Amino acid sequence: MRRFFLPVALGALIFAFWLNPSVQDIAAGVAIFLFGMLMLEDGFRLLSGGLLERILQASTRSTPRAVLFGTVSTALLQSSSLVSVITISFLSTGLISLIGGVGVIFGANIGTTTGAWLVAGLGLKVNIAAFAMPMIALSIVLVFQKAKPLRGIGYALAGMGFLFLGIHYMKVGFDSFNDEIDLARFAMEGVAGLVVFSLIGAVATVIMQSSHATMTLIITALAAGQITYDNALALAIGANIGTTITAIIGALSANFQGKRLALAHFIFNTLTAFVALVLIVPLRELVDWISAALGIGAADYALKLAVFHSVFNLLGLALMLPALTPLIEFLTRRFPRPRLDISEPHFLSDAVDAFPETLEAALRKELVHLYENAAGILLKGLNLNQQQVYDSEDIPALVRASREAVEIDMDAAYEQRIKTLYAAIVDYATHIGSDDQHPERIERIHALRDVASDIVQAVKSVKHLRKNILHHTTAERGAVTGIYDDLRAEIARIVAEIRLLGQTPPEQRSALWLDQERATVEDRARHTTQKVDALIRARHLSAADATSFLNDSGYAFAAMRDLIEAARSFYIERDPAIAAVEHLVSLDLEEMHETLKGDAPP
């Protein structure tokens, strides 16, 4: 089907151009309009610099706020598709709730109605091409500037200019069309007209991938008298259905949250369209009444269509808002959260790819997932039970009591629970981090990639220990068991401390808490050789066991350093000024020993 679509579409366009040259103006107008929408999107992305995302997070805390955000952002961007993409990305990474996301999508439907007002109110009444040209010319100067906000303004201005130019060409096309062909003779009345023109509106929107472009085309054709008002109403209803088909196609490859949102969008638009079709006669009368109240002329069908578009979308909102809670329950039942496979990334998905601004948040969540997997493997590798370690008030005693061999194939566990996740983190951090983003964000993303590397190195280090841990700690073998127990306890303590740090509320958390852990590790690493020497001299340890242990302790302390470094980088204060304070206040190893002088760790 898809194979034939492109040649058929191109062929049909060329045939239409040959049949009537005015079609070229209309088609070019649509193309320029769509191009303008893309530029407007790019402009706002550059301009917002994360503002849009921050507002989105804050505005989805209540349904009215979410609806308002969807309405205002779509009206500003003149594109509900960008708002949908951002919403799906945020929903997929768990940054907003489903109810908030659905609220935004409902609001976006209201926001799209501003496009019809813009075209009918301004586009057809004023010679907007006269504004378009200087806008495009001025924008190009700004687009070549280095500063992102200026480039953003340039793209947005160019986008607006192209939107205006597109409307102008559509208008010119339909005006010259009038001299040759009268499409109005294909007008259909009654139920047949409603059904056929709704279908045409839906198909046109699927082809153009934009209900906004379809509405503009409908309004310009209506103003040129190429379609009747009744048929234009049906086309507008069809455009609302068509836009959901685009969303559904997009959601086929999305995760369960994307599917839930697409279904909510489909239900909203289909129900609204159905109600509008059924109530077309009273709605038409209501539009006439509102138009008269607003001072819109009885024959100004373009503006009346804009009123109709707003009225029936508001009607949809009024119908759906009271049913929001059952709708959310239905969506959750229809697309349940799939059972999470701990070996697969949970937060890094195509949705992040579609909107890279969510990458940092998704990466942070994925790192916690990687750390949880790593902690489980590390502790099992040390013959310890993860939950018991987390619950323990006395880790050294727990370690001494843990003499049962815990079954784990370290290589298989690494392949299954670490490697895929690590690969996904590196992949996303590298390919999205290299895009044109804020340099400080790129630095933070690369720092997060290094956190993943430290966690992975810690697991690899413990893999080296596994054989001797199994041999020396599953039975009481004297001094050698004691020194291996010390290593196990030290690693377990650090894993537990990092977990505690993760559970501390962010406003109370500081990477400074790890200063002392770092000092303890270095202190113990230094004393290990002296301890082993003493055990050899006292003949409690054979030279062979001592060599193996010193080798293993090297791996163990490397794992501890990697874990502390990973936690320190991960939990570093995100406000750069506070991070600078913490850097100044932190103690280096020499200062730490000075502080703890005469109070060396046991």
Next chain:
Amino acid sequence: MGLKKLTEKLAAYFERLETGQTHEIKPDHVRKVLEKLHAKEAELRDRLARAETDEKRAHLQQKLQVTQEHISRAEYLLTAIERAD
């Protein structure tokens, strides 16, 4: 050694600040860190009171000492930043 290294670090910070290579620290930033440190101190005291083994007590005691050192450094920093502000 005392606060010698902190003084050196602080001098380096002011140098970087003059050349625009670092973010400016305001007294409020230091106060926020101090708030976290005092909360940590209270938490450690609480954990210390509940600790059941000597080893755990010794470890928590060290943590407390380090946190108290952080507090005295942050207080010194606050005075320095307030003077410079």
